[in-house]
Amino acid sequence: MSEQDKTVKIPPHSKESEMMVLGCMLTSINSLNVGSDILDEADFYHTEHRTIFQVMKLAYCQDRPADVHLVAEELKRQDKLKEVGGVAYLTTLAQYAGTSAYIDEYAEIVKDKAILRRMINASQKIERRALDEPEDVDVVLDEAQQAFFEISQTTNPLAGKLLVDILQGPKAENKVPFLKEVEERQARYQLHGPQKGVVTGLPTYFTDLDKMVNGLNPSNLMILAARPAMGKTALAINIAESVCFRHNVPVGVFSLEMSADQLVHRIVSSQSDVESEKIKTGALNGHEYQQVLHAVTRMQQHTLIIDDQPGLKITDLRARARRMKESWGIQLLIIDYLQLLTGSSSGRGHENRQNEVSEISRMLKTLARELNVPILCLSQLSRKVEERPGHRPMMSDLRESGSLEQDADVVMFLLRRDYYDPNDKPGQAELIIAKNRHGAIGSVHLAYRKELAQFANLTHMAYQEDYADVY
Numbered sequence: 391m392s393e394q395d396k397t398v399k400i401p402p403h404s405k406e407s408e409m410m411v412l413g414c415m416l417t418s419i420n421s422l423n424v425g426s427d428i429l430d431e432a433d434f435y436h437t438e439h440r441t442i443f444q445v446m447k448l449a450y451c452q453d454r455p456a457d458v459h460l461v462a463e464e465l466k467r468q469d470k471l472k473e474v475g476g477v478a479y480l481t482t483l484a485q486y487a488g489t490s491a492y493i494d495e496y497a498e499i500v501k502d503k504a505i506l507r508r509m510i511n512a513s514q515k516i517e518r519r520a521l522d523e524p525e526d527v528d529v530v531l532d533e534a535q536q537a538f539f540e541i542s543q544t545t546n547p548l549a550g551k552l553l554v555d556i557l558q559g560p561k562a563e564n565k566v567p568f569l570k571e572v573e574e575r576q577a578r579y580q581l582h583g584p585q586k587g588v589v590t591g592l593p594t595y596f597t598d599l600d601k602m603v604n605g606l607n608p609s610n611l612m613i614l615a616a617r618p619a620m621g622k623t624a625l626a627i628n629i630a631e632s633v634c635f636r637h638n639v640p641v642g643v644f645s646l647e648m649s650a651d652q653l654v655h656r657i658v659s660s661q662s663d664v665e666s667e668k669i670k671t672g673a674l675n676g677h678e679y680q681q682v683l684h685a686v687t688r689m690q691q692h693t694l695i696i697d698d699q700p701g702l703k704i705t706d707l708r709a710r711a712r713r714m715k716e717s718w719g720i721q722l723l724i725i726d727y728l729q730l731l732t733g734s735s736s737g738r739g740h741e742n743r744q745n746e747v748s749e750i751s752r753m754l755k756t757l758a759r760e761l762n763v764p765i766l767c768l769s770q771l772s773r774k775v776e777e778r779p780g781h782r783p784m785m786s787d788l789r790e791s792g793s794l795e796q797d798a799d800v801v802m803f804l805l806r807r808d809y810y811d812p813n814d815k816p817g818q819a820e821l822i823i824a825k826n827r828h829g830a831i832g833s834v835h836l837a838y839r840k841e842l843a844q845f846a847n848l849t850h851m852a853y854q855e856d857y858a859d860v861y
Contacts, residue, residue, distance in 0.1 A: 401435065401506075401507045401510060402503045402506040402507055402510075403435035403436070403503050403507070404499050404500065404503055405435070405436060407496045407499040407500050407503075408434055408435065408436060408439045408500055409439075409483055409486050409487070410486065410487050410492075410493075410496040411425050411429070411443075411493065411496045411497050411500055412425075412439060412442055412443060412446070412483045412487075413483040413484050413485070413486045413487025414487045414493040414496065415443075415446050415456065415493075416446070416456065416457060416458055416461065416480065416483055416484045416487070417457070417484050417487060418493070419455065420493075421493040422446060422449070422450055422455075422456055423450065424493045424494060424497065425443075425446075425493060425497055426446065426447050426450035428494070428497040428498075428501060429443065429497055429500060429501060431443055431444050431447065432504065433500050433501055433503075433504035434500065434504075435503065435504075435507070438473065438474040438475060438479070441465070441470055441473070441474050442461065442465070442474055442480070442483075445461050445464045445465055445468075446461060448464075449461075449464075457484075458477070458480045458481055458484050461480060462477045462480055505541060508541045509538070509541060512534075512537040512538060512541060515537070516530075516533070516534045516537065519533065519534075528703065528705045529705070531705065531709075532705040532708060532709065535708070535709045535712060536708075536712075536760070539712045539715075539716070539760070540760075542716060557569075589601075589604050589605035590604055590605060590607065591603075591604055591605025591606045591607035591608070591610075591764065592605050592606040592607075592633050592637060592639065592721065592722055592764065593605050593606075593632070593633075593636075593637060594606060594629045594632050594633065595632040595636055595847075596629075596632075596821075596834065596836065596845070596847060597847050598834040598835070598847070599821060599823075599834045602823055602826065602829060602830055602831075602832060602834060603800055603823065603826055603828075603829060604828065604829055606629075606633070606722060606764035606766070607764055607799075607828070608721075608758075608762045608763055608764060609758050609759045609762055609763075609764070610758060610764045610765070610799040610800060610827075610828075611751075611754055611755045611758045611764075611765050611767065611797060611798050611799055611800075612764060612765065612766045612767070612798065612799060612800040612801075612802065613728075613767055613768075613769050613788070613794055613798040613800070613801045613802065614626060614766060614767070614768050614769070614802045614804065615768070615769040615770065615771050615783065615787070615788055615801070615802070615803055615804070616770075616771060616783070616803060616804035616805070617770070617771050617775055617776070617781075617783075618770065619809065620804050620805070620806055620809060621804060621806060621819065621838060621843070621845070622726075622727075622768050622804050623647070623648070623726050623727075623768065623843075624656070624660075624843040624844065624845065625804060625819075625821075625836075625845050626724050626726060626766055626768055627643075627653065627656060627657060627660070627724075627843075628660065628844060628845050629724070629766065630643055630694065630722065630724050631657060631660060631661060633721075633722050634692050634693070634694045634722075635661065635688065635689065635692050638692060639721040639722070640692075640693035640694070640695070640718045640719050640720045640721060641693070641694050641695070641720060641721070641722045641723075641724065642695045642697070642711065642714040642715075642718070642720040642722070642723045642724070643694065643695065643696045643697070643723075643724045643726070644697050644699075644702070644707060644710070644711075644723070644724070644725045644726065645696055645697070645698045645726050646698075646699075646700055646701070646702060646725075646726060646727065646730035646731065647700075647726055647727065647730060648698070648726070649698050650696040650698040653696055653698070654696070655669065655670070656843050657689070657694075658682060658685055658686060658689070659842055659843065659844075660842055660843060660844045661685040661688070661689060662678075662681040662682045662684070662685035662686075663681060663842065664678045664681050664682055664842075665841045665842065666841065666842065666843065667841070669682065693718055693720075695714055695718055695720065697710055697714075700730070701730070701732070702730075702731060702732070703731070703732050703733070704731050704732070704733060704749065704750045704753050704754070705753075707725070707731065708753060708757050711723055711757060711761060712760075712761070715761045715763070720761075720763060721763055722763060722764055722766070723757075723758075723761070723763055723764070723765045723766070724765075724766045724767075724768075725754070725765065725766070725767040725768065726768045727767070727768035727769055727770065728747070728750060728751070728754075728767050728768065728769045728770075728794075729747075729769065729770050731750050732746065733745075733746035733747075733749045733750060747793065747794070748793035751793050751794045751796075751797040751798070752793065752797055754767055754797070755797040755798070769788060769794060771783055771787040771788065771803070772787050772788075774786070774787050775787050781805065781807075781810055782805065782822075783803035783805060783822065783824075784824075785801065785824055785825070787803075788801075795825065798825065799825075799826075799827040799828065800823065800825060800826050800827065801823075801824045801825035802821055802822065802823050802824065803821070803822040803824055804819060804820075804821055804822075805819065805820045805821075805822060806818070806819045806820075806838060807820070817837060817838055817839070818835060818836070818837060818838065818848060819835070819836045819837070819838045819845060820833050820834070820835055820836075821833065821834040821835075821836060822834075835848045836848050
């Protein structure tokens with residue numbers, strides 16, 4: 391072994407860049423704001439730099455200045471001034487930076503070095519796991535992918551969030567202080583009144599559904615369940631269309647049952663208001679062709695990602711979803727449907743299916759939190775629904791696992807009575823919100839156009855009867 395190989399390698403860092411960042415923050419309010427926004431305490435390699443940054447970040451959070459004197463006084467109060475090198479070192483930092491205007495570049499170097507150190511730490515852990523030759527390689531691969539995904543999401547805290555950081559804004563999801571957000575909501579309420587309130591999640595544009603579940607909220611796992619041919623895929627795709635095309639945010643779809651071409655065909659039919667059969671056969675008149683042309687042109691301006699790989703393992707889906715998030719910044723994920731997923735086990739002596747579905751639902755909930763997006767997952771219902779008078783779904787009808795009910799934030803059932811009796815409320819559908827962790831439960835009534843596979847808001851004039859069916 392050469393002398394060079396014996397040399398202990400020091401983790402990546404740049405002391406000069408750290409000094410420049412701290413010096414800029416000590417001499418400029420703007421640099422203090424920029425540095426505090428971009429960096430965290432853990433991004434600094436040198437302990438004394440972490441301590442100094444911690445004091446300045448606190449000043450930033452409390453909207454106070456942080457020059458050499460003020461920082462020195464706070465360090466003295468904490469009995470840490472001597473261990474960072476005293477006032478002399480703080481002065482050196484300020485002089486070292488001078489009046490440099492390149493705080494962003496210096497902070498980026500510090501951040502990059504910190505990411506490299508985290509990658510090294512993660513790689514070492516993965517190496518140790520791999521050297522142990524685990525029985526289930528897919529699980530270890532998923533852990534490795536998750537570790538590196540977490541590194542790429544640099545806004546994620548490494549050791550939890552302080553309550554004060556959430557309330558004051560730096561660690562809040564929208565970076566806005568809690569009280570300021572409440573004041574803004576109060577002002578909106580006073581201006582518009584209760585009828586004009588907006589949902590906090592992604593709007594589905596199904597008015598009654600948005601009111602009941604407050605839109606599609608980040609980190610929520612939502613289950614949409616129904617018997618086959620009830621229209622659950624159509625409803626999920628209609629929601630994807632609304633979020634993507636009307637709200638203009640990227641949406642990811644895992645279609646394990648239908649091909650991407652079939653799904654696109656449905657979407658074009660729905661968006662153009664032209665019957666699917668006419669598009670398939672080409673039996674279009676001039677006006678209908680123009681509708682299709684307009685829909686396709688408009689759809690191309692938005693980001694909808696369709697993954698139609700069949701037979702996915704849950705670990706594969708999670709890896710693909712992370713890539714969707716990193717590459718396209720998806721804000722909604724739809725999975726059609728849960729029973730076509732398999733667990734992380736590679737098939738040697740499978741555990742029973744109930745345990746497998748429990749694992750899948752648990753990992754989907756974890757994925758929703760990890761990506762910080764709502765996940766709408768479709769699910770089949772058991773045949774018990776067919777045997778029940780009225781065919782009204784219940785929680786116990788969720789196929790193969792009661793853990794779906796436990797893990798999901800929202801559970802919805804879709805029921806079209808005209809499926810069983812063509813004369814029973816034709817063209818209408820009932821969406822039953824059977825579980826809503828953050829709000830009310832009850833029923834939402836929708837119109838359904840079978841020829842377009844399209845759901846729509848149902849005006850109150852269309853149903854004067856009492857539909858007060860509540861779980």
